Amino acid sequence: MNTQDTCIEFKDVVAGYKDFMILNNLSFKAKRGTITLLLGPNGAGKSTVLKALFGLLKPRQGDILLDGVSVAGATQKQLLAQGIAFVPQGRNLFGQLSVFENLELGGITLGMKTTHERIPEVLEFFPRVKERMHSAASALSGGEQKQLEIGRALLLRPKVILIDEPSIGLSPMVVADVFKLLRRLADQGTTVLMVEQNVKSALKISDEAIALESGRLVLQKPASELLADPNIERLFLGGAHQSNAQASTV
Amino acid sequence: MKKFTLFLIATCAVLLLAAPPFLKNYGLYLLSYWLVFVIATMGLNLTVGYAGQKSLGHAAFFGIGAYTVAIMMKAGISFWVGLPTAALICFFVGIALGFPALRVQTIYLAFATLGFNTAVWLVMRNEEWLTGGTFGINGIARPSLAGFSLEGNLAYYYFVLGTAVLLAALQWGLLRSPWGKAFTALRDNPIRAESLGINTRSYTLLSFALGAVYAGVAGALFASLVQFIEPAPFTVGASIMMYLMVVVGGPGYFLGPLLGSAVGVILPEWLRFAQAWYLFVFGAAVVLLMIWLPDGLLSIPDRIKAKRQAREASAARAAAANTLGAK
Amino acid sequence: QEVIKIANIVELSGGGATAGTNFKNGVELAVKEINAAGGILGKKIQTTTSDTQSNPGVAKGLTQKAVDDDVFAIFGPVFSGSIMVSMAESRKAEIPNFTGGEAASITMQGNPYVFRTSFTQATAMPKVARYISDQAKLKTLAIVFVNNDFGKGGLDMIKKALDKSSTKVVAEISTDSGQVDFSAAVLKAKQSGADGVFVYSNEEESARLLRELRKQGWNKPIIGETTLTGQKVIDLAGEAANGAVAHVGLTVDAPLPAIRAFRAKFERDYKYVSDHNGMKGYSGIYALKAAIEKVGKLDRKAVANALHSLVVTTDKEPGILMNVAFDQNGDLDRESFLVEVKDGQQVVVATLPPLNPLVTANKPIAAGKSAPAKK
Amino acid sequence: MSHPTEQQPVLKVSNIKKAYGAIQAVGGVSFEVMPGEIFGVIGPNGSGKTTLFNSMLGQITPDAGQIELNGKDVTHAGPLELNRLGVGRTFQTLQVFGKMTVRDNLIVAAQEHQGSMLSRMFAPSDSGLGAKADALIDQFRIRHVADKKAGELSYGQQKLVDIAMAFMSEPDLVLLDEPCAGVNPSLVGGISTLLKELNRNPKFGKQSSFVVIEHNMDFVMDLCHRIMVMVEGQVLAIGTPEEIRGNKQVLDAYLGS
Amino acid sequence: MTDFLQLLFSGMATGAIYALAALGFTLLWQASGTINFAQGEFVMLPAFMMLGFLSMGAPLAVSFVLTVVLAVFLLGWVFKRGLVDPLFKYGMMPIVVATIGLSIAMRNGLRAGYSAEAHPFPSLFADKLFNIASVTITLADVGTFALALVLVFATQAFMTKTVTGRAMQAVAQNTESASVLGINVPRMIFYAFAINAVLAVAAALLVTPTYLAKFDMGESLGNKAFFAAIIGGFNNSRGALLGGLIVGVAENLAAAYISPAYKDAVALVIFMVVILFKPQGLLGKKEERKV
Ligand SMILES: Nc1ncnc2c1ncn2[C@@H]1O[C@H](COP(=O)(O)OP(=O)(O)OP(=O)(O)O)[C@@H](O)[C@H]1O
Numbered sequence A: 001m002n003t004q005d006t007c008i009e010f011k012d013v014v015a016g017y018k019d020f021m022i023l024n025n026l027s028f029k030a031k032r033g034t035i036t037l038l039l040g041p042n043g044a045g046k047s048t049v050l051k052a053l054f055g056l057l058k059p060r061q062g063d064i065l066l067d068g069v070s071v072a073g074a075t076q077k078q079l080l081a082q083g084i085a086f087v088p089q090g091r092n093l094f095g096q097l098s099v100f101e102n103l104e105l106g107g108i109t110l111g112m113k114t115t116h117e118r119i120p121e122v123l124e125f126f127p128r129v130k131e132r133m134h135s136a137a138s139a140l141s142g143g144e145q146k147q148l149e150i151g152r153a154l155l156l157r158p159k160v161i162l163i164d165e166p167s168i169g170l171s172p173m174v175v176a177d178v179f180k181l182l183r184r185l186a187d188q189g190t191t192v193l194m195v196e197q198n199v200k201s202a203l204k205i206s207d208e209a210i211a212l213e214s215g216r217l218v219l220q221k222p223a224s225e226l227l228a229d230p231n232i233e234r235l236f237l238g239g240a241h242q243s244n245a246q247a248s249t250v
Numbered sequence B: 001m002k003k004f005t006l007f008l009i010a011t012c013a014v015l016l017l018a019a020p021p022f023l024k025n026y027g028l029y030l031l032s033y034w035l036v037f038v039i040a041t042m043g044l045n046l047t048v049g050y051a052g053q054k055s056l057g058h059a060a061f062f063g064i065g066a067y068t069v070a071i072m073m074k075a076g077i078s079f080w081v082g083l084p085t086a087a088l089i090c091f092f093v094g095i096a097l098g099f100p101a102l103r104v105q106t107i108y109l110a111f112a113t114l115g116f117n118t119a120v121w122l123v124m125r126n127e128e129w130l131t132g133g134t135f136g137i138n139g140i141a142r143p144s145l146a147g148f149s150l151e152g153n154l155a156y157y158y159f160v161l162g163t164a165v166l167l168a169a170l171q172w173g174l175l176r177s178p179w180g181k182a183f184t185a186l187r188d189n190p191i192r193a194e195s196l197g198i199n200t201r202s203y204t205l206l207s208f209a210l211g212a213v214y215a216g217v218a219g220a221l222f223a224s225l226v227q228f229i230e231p232a233p234f235t236v237g238a239s240i241m242m243y244l245m246v247v248v249g250g251p252g253y254f255l256g257p258l259l260g261s262a263v264g265v266i267l268p269e270w271l272r273f274a275q276a277w278y279l280f281v282f283g284a285a286v287v288l289l290m291i292w293l294p295d296g297l298l299s300i301p302d303r304i305k306a307k308r309q310a311r312e313a314s315a316a317r318a319a320a321a322n323t324l325g326a327k
Numbered sequence C: 001q002e003v004i005k006i007a008n009i010v011e012l013s014g015g016g017a018t019a020g021t022n023f024k025n026g027v028e029l030a031v032k033e034i035n036a037a038g039g040i041l042g043k044k045i046q047t048t049t050s051d052t053q054s055n056p057g058v059a060k061g062l063t064q065k066a067v068d069d070d071v072f073a074i075f076g077p078v079f080s081g082s083i084m085v086s087m088a089e090s091r092k093a094e095i096p097n098f099t100g101g102e103a104a105s106i107t108m109q110g111n112p113y114v115f116r117t118s119f120t121q122a123t124a125m126p127k128v129a130r131y132i133s134d135q136a137k138l139k140t141l142a143i144v145f146v147n148n149d150f151g152k153g154g155l156d157m158i159k160k161a162l163d164k165s166s167t168k169v170v171a172e173i174s175t176d177s178g179q180v181d182f183s184a185a186v187l188k189a190k191q192s193g194a195d196g197v198f199v200y201s202n203e204e205e206s207a208r209l210l211r212e213l214r215k216q217g218w219n220k221p222i223i224g225e226t227t228l229t230g231q232k233v234i235d236l237a238g239e240a241a242n243g244a245v246a247h248v249g250l251t252v253d254a255p256l257p258a259i260r261a262f263r264a265k266f267e268r269d270y271k272y273v274s275d276h277n278g279m280k281g282y283s284g285i286y287a288l289k290a291a292i293e294k295v296g297k298l299d300r301k302a303v304a305n306a307l308h309s310l311v312v313t314t315d316k317e318p319g320i321l322m323n324v325a326f327d328q329n330g331d332l333d334r335e336s337f338l339v340e341v342k343d344g345q346q347v348v349v350a351t352l353p354p355l356n357p358l359v360t361a362n363k364p365i366a367a368g369k370s371a372p373a374k375k
Numbered sequence D: 001m002s003h004p005t006e007q008q009p010v011l012k013v014s015n016i017k018k019a020y021g022a023i024q025a026v027g028g029v030s031f032e033v034m035p036g037e038i039f040g041v042i043g044p045n046g047s048g049k050t051t052l053f054n055s056m057l058g059q060i061t062p063d064a065g066q067i068e069l070n071g072k073d074v075t076h077a078g079p080l081e082l083n084r085l086g087v088g089r090t091f092q093t094l095q096v097f098g099k100m101t102v103r104d105n106l107i108v109a110a111q112e113h114q115g116s117m118l119s120r121m122f123a124p125s126d127s128g129l130g131a132k133a134d135a136l137i138d139q140f141r142i143r144h145v146a147d148k149k150a151g152e153l154s155y156g157q158q159k160l161v162d163i164a165m166a167f168m169s170e171p172d173l174v175l176l177d178e179p180c181a182g183v184n185p186s187l188v189g190g191i192s193t194l195l196k197e198l199n200r201n202p203k204f205g206k207q208s209s210f211v212v213i214e215h216n217m218d219f220v221m222d223l224c225h226r227i228m229v230m231v232e233g234q235v236l237a238i239g240t241p242e243e244i245r246g247n248k249q250v251l252d253a254y255l256g257s
Numbered sequence E: 001m002t003d004f005l006q007l008l009f010s011g012m013a014t015g016a017i018y019a020l021a022a023l024g025f026t027l028l029w030q031a032s033g034t035i036n037f038a039q040g041e042f043v044m045l046p047a048f049m050m051l052g053f054l055s056m057g058a059p060l061a062v063s064f065v066l067t068v069v070l071a072v073f074l075l076g077w078v079f080k081r082g083l084v085d086p087l088f089k090y091g092m093m094p095i096v097v098a099t100i101g102l103s104i105a106m107r108n109g110l111r112a113g114y115s116a117e118a119h120p121f122p123s124l125f126a127d128k129l130f131n132i133a134s135v136t137i138t139l140a141d142v143g144t145f146a147l148a149l150v151l152v153f154a155t156q157a158f159m160t161k162t163v164t165g166r167a168m169q170a171v172a173q174n175t176e177s178a179s180v181l182g183i184n185v186p187r188m189i190f191y192a193f194a195i196n197a198v199l200a201v202a203a204a205l206l207v208t209p210t211y212l213a214k215f216d217m218g219e220s221l222g223n224k225a226f227f228a229a230i231i232g233g234f235n236n237s238r239g240a241l242l243g244g245l246i247v248g249v250a251e252n253l254a255a256a257y258i259s260p261a262y263k264d265a266v267a268l269v270i271f272m273v274v275i276l277f278k279p280q281g282l283l284g285k286k287e288e289r290k291v
């Protein structure tokens, strides 16, 4: 398999919540087997991009392609079957079910046999979660819950991972571990589309960076280039970029 | 929204003031009946719609108000003493009913209030020495106001209308004051509210108590409108109907009870042409109404407004995006 | 006046729906017959039916509506609680109002416009009481009643009637309308050690009670008033109804030609057997007809007046079902029956004479499976 | 980073314990926060930071231990009372009033500090707090969403509203649970600056103090006067950022190499 | 003592009836987070359907099966498509009110379209009495109780022991997350309502001989079932059984030993105590931690 073909492609996508259009003719491509990092101020529309890709919002215009095939309008089940997994922002567990049951449900599209085989592997990676295997998910600490969520998605061994701000709530060591893992997966051919505000660390493991403002693509560059560029650093990392940050969060 | 509200109020005011003299007894009775329920559901809207406390026991207060006035008038005490007494009793019983709400929420609270309603109803039915039991209390007189008798249907109608307007004005004032925000905060996120110094305990109790006062006043008016009371109109079923009226009208919308009560009281009457099927049609209409407007009738202007705002916001966002693009 | 407008204000939904529907069907059947036969004084009757939802407040409003519509007479409501409220409106408007309610207090307030279609409990209960103490010779009695104005009123009246007799009431057991489990009620009756039980409740509850009595092996007399031995109860209770005895003011099983005819017509039109409420509505219309014809003109006041001393016989007016006389209060008087359930059938065991000598005895069907009336 | 001394601590926490069944979430934690101090709390996931916060703030009842606020025992005080005593807070999970506008969220966050309950019945709708709310709205750069319902904002925007709310009533002591999570780096700096400003603001009469849980080390190290490291419900170390950065144990347990 | 046992057993038989109706409440709550105020009518309608098939000459068993099919379609699929789907995302209030409207429509539709009378209903069990130590029980009592037990535990096992059951719970707790995991949300909701429909038909079969088929039979049945579900614990199927039994027995004992007129109040007092000390119901799970 050629690891450099386009895996994800947005073509002039317009999408939003009811009548409020968040993405304005957004176009970009993400290559297979790479980590593409989505950056941008709060409210830029990063999460909206992932939601549109995962079929939670239907594009008004334009098209979303996966491996060259349109997935606009596909159901989550179909997308999962194609090997896409999504870890949304915020809390997404079933609080009253146990940690183990949450993992089981994560593998519902795989069948229980496979799921039960894979659960121990995933738990090896998150020892904190393993200890709490039989407590209710809502009893976990914030970071433990996030770990469980990430683990739940990894269970699927997805070809494409959409991950929205994984570092929220995770302690630095765990963040580093998760990033390392994502890098390893990408190197093995998984396509990762990640949103992060923890920009510095995220850029270090990413291949390509895309910056959004007001639902528009403002920049797409190799991550390494961006890390090195002093101007860009000020723009996104420094906090001096007031006027634009404001306008762009409309 | 503002404009729409004003328009609605103005139209209603003209109709409510000018039309009644042309109506016959039944029309007047029905309108008065409706206004009584408007008052009662205004109270419930405060409890359920604004403060978010799921109460299914409102008819109990309605009943307590009605019985207080009826019993006092039978004992020869004036309506004008009975009315405030009813309001006061309801206020304190309302506070008492608020206590379970401090411990439990949602369906559990709904059930606690439902239980309270049943208990009150049982007392009304069984304590014959006080309430007349299942025979009820008959021949409740209508009061006179400043020497002017309210016995006639038209006079009584205007009296109920006046009371409703007065109570609506008071509620309007209350909701516009910081209290209104505190109630909404309590509804949206009680945990956060408390950590911000909002005394959720007091506001919860008061939301019940104030709601109960409205129901009590409505009950008092009801007693002397129908001139007879018995336990039946104060059952859990009646509470459920009041809840329905609030939700259909639009919970948390100031004028919701006006439309909601119209659906609950006037719509079935109007549907009587459907003969034996009229209640079936009514039930079906409620279902369809909910499906069409899950947030209640008064959410229509909000919907329109939200749509317009969303369009404007989209445009602004697109414009902002374009300036970026040009860079 | 082109037509005679009659408002039929009855319980068609809520707790009274069964009773109200029967009453309404009875009224409509009678109206259809009368209209087919040319109406009253040559004028057709026109009825409008409205549902009170078993709610007195609504009943009051509907009565006002009837007044607004300038009807000639009002029929219903059937529930005592509702007529108690609504009759103030018909009285104010001076419109004759026929009710199906049994509570004694309805006719004790000097309302000259209210008329019954059935016995007041003040008339019925003394008859039952007499049977209990004189014929059944029960020393002690347990009473199971339904806790609404109907049941409670009956309780008060039978207690009053038994006061002077040799029978002592040893237990008053309240039950709810819609109640399902009667084990506690039956147990209480058993515990009271009473010689018999008097049951005063609606049909379905009566049936459940009878079943529970049988289940717990009750073998003492079971006595009731009107509802206890209705065909509906027998259908619902099955075997458990056997042996129950009741005083019945109106029953479709009475061996009278007029009633037999009514029963057949009702069943033909509505595909089920009428209960006593159907008979109330039906005969009520005929009482009105008789009164109007007696006065000879459509004058409400005069008709109400005439009703206060009206005597109607089935010879002249078969629709009245049984010979009847109204009194000054609007109460009525006629023969009544003592019935017993035998093998799933209501059997008339005795016909009790009316109190008013003006009412002549009804002539029973000569050959019937029912026992001949004892005099 | 000066270390305020010789004063009574604003907050004195002694030996707080909280267990969930067999899990000792917090196992005897003690520390003090001085007036005007910014106190950081760090530690691996599940080390008991949030549980400690919730015990201090009356959200849950600790099994043992004592909490003093300006010398007053508040161990059994509820969230409401603590707020009245001048303690503000944010939660780890987003907690905004979803159906109210952003501006109303801010107003309601402080209105209960204005006058008595009865007087508030007759107060103007914004309790006279409109200007203050607007000022914070600008500081947190959420002007463009000020009239939107808070529930319809992006994660980071809601987080900003949440933090702003904690400051509306000018509390003496503010406890923040991961304020930077999900916030754009350009604003993280802003929050840091803002906290420093508020910390020194003489308008409050006295300096206000902060306790901040945060996993963003740049932020913590830059902002805090002292830092406490928790591991498995225990205090591993308390010290200045320099001390903590140099602590071998801390590196092993939390920061990694 | 005999009296007490008699009351206890009768109460348990009635309680089993309440439990059967309550089971539907707990199921829908666990599996879709909704409350169906028309639950009583969901028992009433199948009772009449079965009567209909019976009157066409079908035996009871056949009528039952036909009714199950019809109910799964009408009370399951149609109800879900027509009412639940459009309202699901708006939270509890609109669904509650819509089902209140539905119950009014169903009750009055049946009354206007068919009959206002009560109709006898054949019992699944022979009319047989047992006399054990002078306590009388009917075969129907025992049978109803046993079947209620089976249904409750089967439902409970399905919800907690199978992946489908847990997926249904997941949908109720967090719909969006469920769909993100590829759980077929509409299908899970349909399952919930289909099972509810089957349970309702079973309940109808068992309760109607005592309750009698009548247009308003659902009203009191629904109320009592709601009582029972809350007392036992809304989010647990076994809670329905426990709650049903408590309500049934308490009513009986109260009627006999305290006051028949206040018998309902006794169940209420029990409830108040329960709610104050264990707000989630006797067997219910605690709500999630929120902070
Ligand atoms: N449910 C919703 N309804 C209406 N508007 C929404 C909704 N969710 C998000 N928005 C709006 O969409 C815009 C983009 O939101 P999105 O969540 O995509 O931002 P984001 O880039 O992920 O920001 P963050 O970094 O804060 O997570 C915001 O302006 C927000 O107000």
Ligand SMILES: Nc1ncnc2c1ncn2[C@@H]1O[C@H](COP(=O)(O)OP(=O)(O)OP(=O)(O)O)[C@@H](O)[C@H]1O
Pocket (backbone or CB within 6 Å): A132, A135, A138, A139, A140, A141, A142, A143, A144, A169, A171, D020, D023, D024, D025, D043, D044, D045, D046, D047, D048, D049, D050, D051, D052, D092, E289
């Ligand atoms: N309600 C509860 N029931 C059972 N265990 C709980 C409960 N709340 C917290 N815990 C456990 O207590 C420990 C401490 O949790 P806490 O939320 O305080 O951690 P934290 O330090 O805030 O972690 P994070 O950085 O991930 O937010 C965790 O292991 C958690 O699983």
Ligand SMILES: CC(C)C[C@H](N)C(=O)O
Pocket (backbone or CB within 6 Å): C016, C019, C078, C079, C080, C081, C100, C101, C102, C103, C149, C150, C201, C202
């Ligand atoms: C249904 C009937 C038993 C009611 C009765 N006629 C009454 O007086 O209320």
Ligand SMILES: [Mg+2]
Pocket (backbone or CB within 6 Å): A046, A047, A048, A089, A164, D154, D155, D156
């Ligand atoms: Mg986002």
Ligand SMILES: [Mg+2]
Pocket (backbone or CB within 6 Å): A141, A142, A143, D049, D050, D051, D092
């Ligand atoms: Mg935490």
